[in-house]
Amino acid sequence: MSEVKDYKYIGQRTIRPDGFDKVTGRANFGADLTLPGMLWARVKRSPYAHARIIDIDTSKAEALAGVMAVATAADFPAIASETLQMGETSADIRDLARNNLALEKVLYHGHAVAAVAAVSQTIADQAVELIEVEYAELTPVMDVLEAIKDDAPILHDDLFTAGLAETPETPSNIAMRMELKKGDIDAGFAEADVIVEREYQTPTVHQGYIEPHACTVRYDEDGQSMIWCCTQGHFDVRASTAKILNMELSKIKVIASEIGGGFGGKTTIYLEPVALVLSKKSGRPVKLVMNREEVFRASGPGSATRSWIKVGARKDGTITAMQGILHYEAGAFKGSPMAPGVMCVFTPYDVANVHIEGFDVVVNKPKVAAYRAPGAPQAEFAAESAINELADKLDMDPIELRLKNAAKEGTQAIYGPKFKAIGLVECLEAAKNSAHYKSPLGKNQGRSIAAGFWFNAGMSSSVVINMNPDGTVVVVEGSPDIGGSRASMAMMAAEELGIAVEKIKPIIADTDGVGLNSTTGGSRTTFATGMAIIEAAQDVVKQMKERAAAVWNVTLDQVDWVDGVAVNTADEARLSAAEICAAAGSTGGPISARASLTARGAGPSFAVHVADVEVDPDTGKVDVIRYTAIQDAGKAIHPGYVEGQYQGGAAQGIGWALNEEYIYDENGVLENAGYLDYRIPLASDLPMIETVIVEVPNPFHPYGVRGVGESSIIPPLAAVSSAVSNAIGVRMSELPCSPPRVLKAIQSRDN
Amino acid sequence: MVVIEYEAPQSLGEAVKLLSDCTDKPARVLAGGTDLIVQLRSQVGGPQLIVDLKKIPEMMDAVLDENGLSLGPSMCCAELTARQDIKTVYPGLVEAAYLIGSTQIQGRASVGGNLCNSSPAADTIPALIAIAAECLIIGPDGERQVPVEDFVTGVGENCMASDEILKRIIVPLPAAGTADAYLRFIPRTEMDIAVAGAGVSVTLDNNGICTAARIVIGAVAPTALLVPAAAEALVGSDMNDTALQNAAAAASAASSPIDDLRGTIEYRQHVVGVLTRRAAVIAADRVKEK
Amino acid sequence: MxxxxxxxxxxxxxxxxxxxxxxxxxxxxxxxxxxxxxxxxxxxxxxxxxxxxxxxxxxxxxxxxxxxxxxxxxxxxxxIGKAENLHVIQQKFLEHAALQCGICTPGLIVATEALLAENPDPTEAEARYYLAGNLCRCTGYDKIIRAVMDSAAEMRGTA
CATH class of the missing domain: 3.10.20.30 (Beta-grasp domain)
Incomplete structure (x- = not known):
């Protein structure tokens, strides 16, 4: 189906359609909208990590001149527990409401308890201080292994472990247990000549998007409301806000602003229902923006994990058994990405005997949110580290070991499907043949590799293509553009229509302006929304050919469509798209087409990274000195932005491996709630990141697209930490490999 | 953000008067604002009086002559680090100023601000003590001069009264055969607060024998510490490995760091020794290059 | 107030x-x-x-x-620049796909212009250190640095 085609636009490095707005400062992001009469809102947050709310007294705040409204959870209607799909993950809507404004209990330091709207930011700040909240402090539980102990303080009296054979009678911090298995794990280990077994630990990390959460909202007298916000999915903002406030979907219009990074973190909501309540109470538009500290304290980070991994292999490198127990912190409410972690952890390998258990555990930290391939980096860090250790023990090259066991077409994945064409072997071969992998290393340097797997998603997309009378094109889509997807949308439309990409204007419509679209996430947009655009564009081409056939009074099969021009095969007469569209009013009306679909057949995505590090033996500081990211794109629509996804994911993963972590004090207060001490990589921290785009077409997509957004964050954790291990001769099984931890490892080696 | 009243006096006299007349509310002086504005933003309340010193010419210039350096405390680090003449004479001071924050921060932050903020982790303080810098302070009762090592009295505390202003930073010309260096350790390559720091000034004779040294460690005690024992380890030596190792050990021994989010006690004690040794080598190399 | x-x-x-x-x-x-x-x-x-x-x-x-x-x-x-006539730096950011979400882009372009005014011929390391205070979470900086170096070369050539 996906034979090599000669594309005109696909594969080019075009200028993105929104580029001019973004390099001139004209592009409007979440905090950039101001409305006449607008108020400034602020949120009052919990000073405790775990406490019962006894009383909230807002009277002094309400009495302050300039304060127009105060909101608490009492302003939300009572709602029942109900699961709502949001992006790649799902949320319990009652939990989501309580995360937006705490009811009865605060469950983490920084948990929202009330909010104010005032005529200035200064007054809003002062009003927040005047809200008096009486708490009864409870003992916080800050670690997943502490939280699962029998005598641990319980966060939720009504949370009972799901996934057990028998329904438990006592509440637990374990929200869910999940198990996947195949073969006979004991027999598998009995077959093994070499076994590695180790515990692994990863910290709470944050997506670190540079733009804080922000919205401007207006609740009108007729019950209609408008929400302007930065989100990966405005339809899910609408759905969740409507559920929390018990409103009809048609009463809420959500406009997706430009979005300053999300990485999964903007697939949920924190502010919108709160701001809407304030707007309703005050009768004025309201702007509510988090500051950076609030983003770190109270928006959803990525799960911390504790894992145990055991892998066995025969002397020839055949892996006979893989076993894992994975504990994920969910934060304050159930719903960590444990399940995808369980499903991904060993999926790069075709192994007969596998057993995985996963646990979703609540702790007194902010509720986690999706973070780029949610759940996979943590699990695959542990698994890939174990594979590297196994390669050492077998005295085998780690790429050869992986090639020997790699999943390929026909492999039965433990989470369900039998793989069609996939590109893991091709990525491993590309790594093996890279100049990087063959280059020599210097003193105090180490190298390693790791693979990564992510499912990729399809989900729902709706688009409309409108032909303008001059033959230019508006592509109306509803997938917020978080990394340049407008460019690939325009290119795919151009390819199908045969119309120059510069004549195509993709716009991201609000929730009233286009059919439903799932959230941008799961690397789905270029795949699924792209598929809808291709389908709609093919419909447009068909209509234009019909109009030409009517003008020429010939049958449709006598009309060809060549580079945006209808050609009469009988007499070579030509009608351009512009001519057809100009005359459309008299040939049957304006030309447009729509497509709505739920995309099936998202292509599994594999990545392989090679990392070189240099370790300062006196301080334990690690520098990444060379890095190569290899990944199967299926088909790269815009190679520049595909490379950008590989490089960006690699950089985030490098940060995760080396420096990023939430540091809590003994009271459960986050100590590094800012970019100063939550240390994401800087321009001066990184080398150029080399990329190799592997293209094994996805047989379910017209161009072979797989989706490229997520897999790239998976391999760096193990590739970098194993490179450190190789440089210093000590296994690094806890992230981050921060200087004190690395120095300690060096000293333990020397003693 | 704290509510403020803002004044930008044109002279030091005016500035001192504004401070001494301000009895009904807290008054703070504003230099680059890279610490102050962050602090004000994290609080509410007020009003506070903010006295901007950047309109006062003598706060903003630097004079290097046969007496040494007289530095206007509010000159931004970017301007200081661009001064090749100062960098040639006091490379350690200039590299400390260069290490403060990003390019953007250096466009505002000043050595005087770094001093008066009096953080244990301030980069320029060990560098200033290493080169025997002094603080010229002006107040309602006139002027006084205090060595930098006596200026900072605790975490975020210094010897100035609320109506005094740091007027100049005075640095003697280094003796012949003398050079300085400053190193700090941070987890990344930029932007972080020092986990540990070391400022070193060494004097070598024509045979490469160390005749004098000042070694100062930062971020490992409530204030930057002058460590005479570390200096003594170098004096009389040709800066060989043993001497350097002894200096490092003395620096580690003199440190009394805390455990915090930026580093553990053991780590800081170890690393401050490493930095001391490395900075001493750099300083000695600089003497030899002269 | x-x-x-x-x-x-x-x-x-x-x-x-x-x-x-x-x-x-x-x-x-x-x-x-x-x-x-x-x-x-x-x-x-x-x-x-x-x-x-x-x-x-x-x-x-x-x-x-x-x-x-x-x-x-x-x-x-x-x-800096106009939509019809972008500054070289803006043009190079677009050509090199040096932005993804675009939130850091205005700050980076302002900073790059300042860098090249001070130092028209920076090394890669100098550019990386000068821009260390401009965080980007999307790109890994690779394409940004390429755009900066290419801008510098073009601006020197056309100066």
Whole structure:
């Protein structure tokens, strides 16, 4: 189906359609909208990590001149527990409401308890201080292994472990247990000549998007409301806000602003229902923006994990058994990405005997949110580290070991499907043949590799293509553009229509302006929304050919469509798209087409990274000195932005491996709630990141697209930490490999 | 953000008067604002009086002559680090100023601000003590001069009264055969607060024998510490490995760091020794290059 | 709260505005003057999204009080290039796909212009260190640095 085609636009490095707005400062992001009469809102947050709310007294705040409204959870209607799909993950809507404004209990330091709207930011700040909240402090539980102990303080009296054979009678911090298995794990280990077994630990990390959460909202007298916000999915903002406030979907219009990074973190909501309540109470538009500290304290980070991994292999490198127990912190409410972690952890390998258990555990930290391939980096860090250790023990090259066991077409994945064409072997071969992998290393340097797997998603997309009378094109889509997807949308439309990409204007419509679209996430947009655009564009081409056939009074099969021009095969007469569209009013009306679909057949995505590090033996500081990211794109629509996804994911993963972590004090207060001490990589921290785009077409997509957004964050954790291990001769099984931890490892080696 | 009243006096006299007349509310002086504005933003309340010193010419210039350096405390680090003449004479001071924050921060932050903020982790303080810098302070009762090592009295505390202003930073010309260096350790390559720091000034004779040294460690005690024992380890030596190792050990021994989010006690004690040794080598190399 | 009147120059045009003395220059640009091209990422000087120049010197506008702009010359992203005639740096950012989400882009372009004014021929390391205060979470910096180096080469060639 996906034979090599000669594309005109696909594969080019075009200028993105929104580029001019973004390099001139004209592009409007979440905090950039101001409305006449607008108020400034602020949120009052919990000073405790775990406490019962006894009383909230807002009277002094309400009495302050300039304060127009105060909101608490009492302003939300009572709602029942109900699961709502949001992006790649799902949320319990009652939990989501309580995360937006705490009811009865605060469950983490920084948990929202009330909010104010005032005529200035200064007054809003002062009003927040005047809200008096009486708490009864409870003992916080800050670690997943502490939280699962029998005598641990319980966060939720009504949370009972799901996934057990028998329904438990006592509440637990374990929200869910999940198990996947195949073969006979004991027999598998009995077959093994070499076994590695180790515990692994990863910290709470944050997506670190540079733009804080922000919205401007207006609740009108007729019950209609408008929400302007930065989100990966405005339809899910609408759905969740409507559920929390018990409103009809048609009463809420959500406009997706430009979005300053999300990485999964903007697939949920924190502010919108709160701001809407304030707007309703005050009768004025309201702007509510988090500051950076609030983003770190109270928006959803990525799960911390504790894992145990055991892998066995025969002397020839055949892996006979893989076993894992994975504990994920969910934060304050159930719903960590444990399940995808369980499903991904060993999926790069075709192994007969596998057993995985996963646990979703609540702790007194902010509720986690999706973070780029949610759940996979943590699990695959542990698994890939174990594979590297196994390669050492077998005295085998780690790429050869992986090639020997790699999943390929026909492999039965433990989470369900039998793989069609996939590109893991091709990525491993590309790594093996890279100049990087063959280059020599210097003193105090180490190298390693790791693979990564992510499912990729399809989900729902709706688009409309409108032909303008001059033959230019508006592509109306509803997938917020978080990394340049407008460019690939325009290119795919151009390819199908045969119309120059510069004549195509993709716009991201609000929730009233286009059919439903799932959230941008799961690397789905270029795949699924792209598929809808291709389908709609093919419909447009068909209509234009019909109009030409009517003008020429010939049958449709006598009309060809060549580079945006209808050609009469009988007499070579030509009608351009512009001519057809100009005359459309008299040939049957304006030309447009729509497509709505739920995309099936998202292509599994594999990545392989090679990392070189240099370790300062006196301080334990690690520098990444060379890095190569290899990944199967299926088909790269815009190679520049595909490379950008590989490089960006690699950089985030490098940060995760080396420096990023939430540091809590003994009271459960986050100590590094800012970019100063939550240390994401800087321009001066990184080398150029080399990329190799592997293209094994996805047989379910017209161009072979797989989706490229997520897999790239998976391999760096193990590739970098194993490179450190190789440089210093000590296994690094806890992230981050921060200087004190690395120095300690060096000293333990020397003693 | 704290509510403020803002004044930008044109002279030091005016500035001192504004401070001494301000009895009904807290008054703070504003230099680059890279610490102050962050602090004000994290609080509410007020009003506070903010006295901007950047309109006062003598706060903003630097004079290097046969007496040494007289530095206007509010000159931004970017301007200081661009001064090749100062960098040639006091490379350690200039590299400390260069290490403060990003390019953007250096466009505002000043050595005087770094001093008066009096953080244990301030980069320029060990560098200033290493080169025997002094603080010229002006107040309602006139002027006084205090060595930098006596200026900072605790975490975020210094010897100035609320109506005094740091007027100049005075640095003697280094003796012949003398050079300085400053190193700090941070987890990344930029932007972080020092986990540990070391400022070193060494004097070598024509045979490469160390005749004098000042070694100062930062971020490992409530204030930057002058460590005479570390200096003594170098004096009389040709800066060989043993001497350097002894200096490092003395620096580690003199440190009394805390455990915090930026580093553990053991780590800081170890690393401050490493930095001391490395900075001493750099300083000695600089003497030899002269 | 009584507001203060400020007379300043922004992008070489005389500008007047009223602000509370505790408002930062960033707040004033965005909320009083509706110049939202300058972005807020952290408000503590750690991310560089709010980079502007004051009298030609690169600073974070979140760490400058609006009242300090009195009599100064402020440069913002809105003063760099035009849609019909982009600055070389802006063009190179587009050609190299040096932006993904675009929130850090205005600050990076302002900072890059300041870098190349100071140092028309930076090494890669010099560019990386000069721009270390401009956080980007999307790109891994690779394409940004390529765009900066290419801009420098082109600007030297056309100077």
């Amino acid at each position: 009584a507001k203060t009147h400020v007379s300043t120059t922004i992008n070489n045009e005389p500008v007047e505005f009223l602000c509370e003395p505790n408002q930062t220059l960033l707040d004033c640009l965005r909320n009083e003057l509706q110049m939202t091209g300058t972005k807020e990422g952290c408000s503590t000087g750690d991310c560089g999204a709010c980079s502007v120049t004051v009298n030609g010197r690169l600073v974070c506008s979140c760490l400058v009080f609006g009242v300090e702009a009195e009599g100064q010359n402020i440069g913002t992203i809105e003063g």
